[in-house]
Structures are given as C-alpha cells and as structure tokens.
Amino acid sequence: MKVHSPYKSKGGFGRLLNALRYSAKGLNAAFRHEAAFRQELLAACVLVPAAIFLARSVVEALLLIGVLVFVLIVELVNSALEALADTITLDHHPLIGRAKDLGSAAVLLAILFATAVWVTVLGARFGAWS
Incomplete structure (x- = not known):
C-alpha cells in the first residue's frame, strides 16, 4: 500500500513555481541565519570576478566558479542538517553530535577541494608548475 504525502x-508548471519559491526561501534563510554561508557567499562574490579575469578559458572559469558553488551547496546541506537536528533536540546527544560533525567535515572537504583547484589553476596560470 502506497501512502502519499499531502505536502x-x-x-x-505550478510545481516548478513552488520549487523556485521554496528555493528562494531557503537561500534567504541561509543568508539571514547562517554566518558561515554569508562568509562563503562573500568570498564567492569576490572570487567569481577574479575567476573570470584570471581564467584562460571558459572551462577554467567554470571550474573555478563551480568549486565555489559546490562549497555553498555543501554549506546549505550542512545548515539544513543542523536545523533539523536542533528541531529534534537541543540537548546533547552523541548521534546528533556526530551528524553535525559529519556535516562540518563535508564543508571542510569542500573548502579544501576548492582551495586545491584554485591553487592548481593559479599555479598553472602564473607558471609555478612549468
């Protein structure tokens, strides 16, 4: 027996419009309530023009910008996980603590990957690898 959610x-087309509205609400909530998201968004606002200026090709620019977007995506998922965990309980629970730590580790790995891509591309751009 299949149960359908009333939500x-x-x-x-209405579903698409609703999805866009929910996405905008999520981005707004992240900007209003998540300091880490604001910091990463500020970094992206500075680095996206730098990527366009420094890239030697469209593919290179997309790579540099793509890893920045990836960091923002992982931060959004981590923030969602933390909000859900805090809804369940604000008391210390080892599994909720682990879930939050895992989300934080995912953000760290995304930032390290973005840094590695930027260092590699800029190193190749300015001849550090030749």
Missing part, C-alpha cells in the same frame, strides 16, 4: 505536489 507533495502533483506536478506541472
């Missing part, structure tokens, strides 16, 4: 839409 799931049926589809169509």
Whole structure:
C-alpha cells in the first residue's frame, strides 16, 4: 500500500513555481541565519570576478566558479542538517553530535577541494608548475 504525502505536489508548471519559491526561501534563510554561508557567499562574490579575469578559458572559469558553488551547496546541506537536528533536540546527544560533525567535515572537504583547484589553476596560470 502506497501512502502519499499531502505536502507533495502533483506536478506541472505550478510545481516548478513552488520549487523556485521554496528555493528562494531557503537561500534567504541561509543568508539571514547562517554566518558561515554569508562568509562563503562573500568570498564567492569576490572570487567569481577574479575567476573570470584570471581564467584562460571558459572551462577554467567554470571550474573555478563551480568549486565555489559546490562549497555553498555543501554549506546549505550542512545548515539544513543542523536545523533539523536542533528541531529534534537541543540537548546533547552523541548521534546528533556526530551528524553535525559529519556535516562540518563535508564543508571542510569542500573548502579544501576548492582551495586545491584554485591553487592548481593559479599555479598553472602564473607558471609555478612549468
């Protein structure tokens, strides 16, 4: 027996508009409530123009910008996980603590990956690797 959620839409163009509205609400909530997201967004606002200026090709620019977007995506997922965990309980619980730590580790890995890509591309751009 299949159970349908009353919160799931049926589809169509209205579903797309609702999805866009929910996404905008999520981005707004992240900006308003998450300091780490604001910091990473500020870094992206500085680094995106730098990527366009420094890149030697469109693919290189997309790579530099893509890793910045990846960091923001992972931060959003981590923030969602933390909000959900805090909704369940604000008391210390080892599994919730582990979940939050895992989310934080995911953000760290995304930042390290973005840094490695930027260092590699800039090193190649300015001849450090030749």
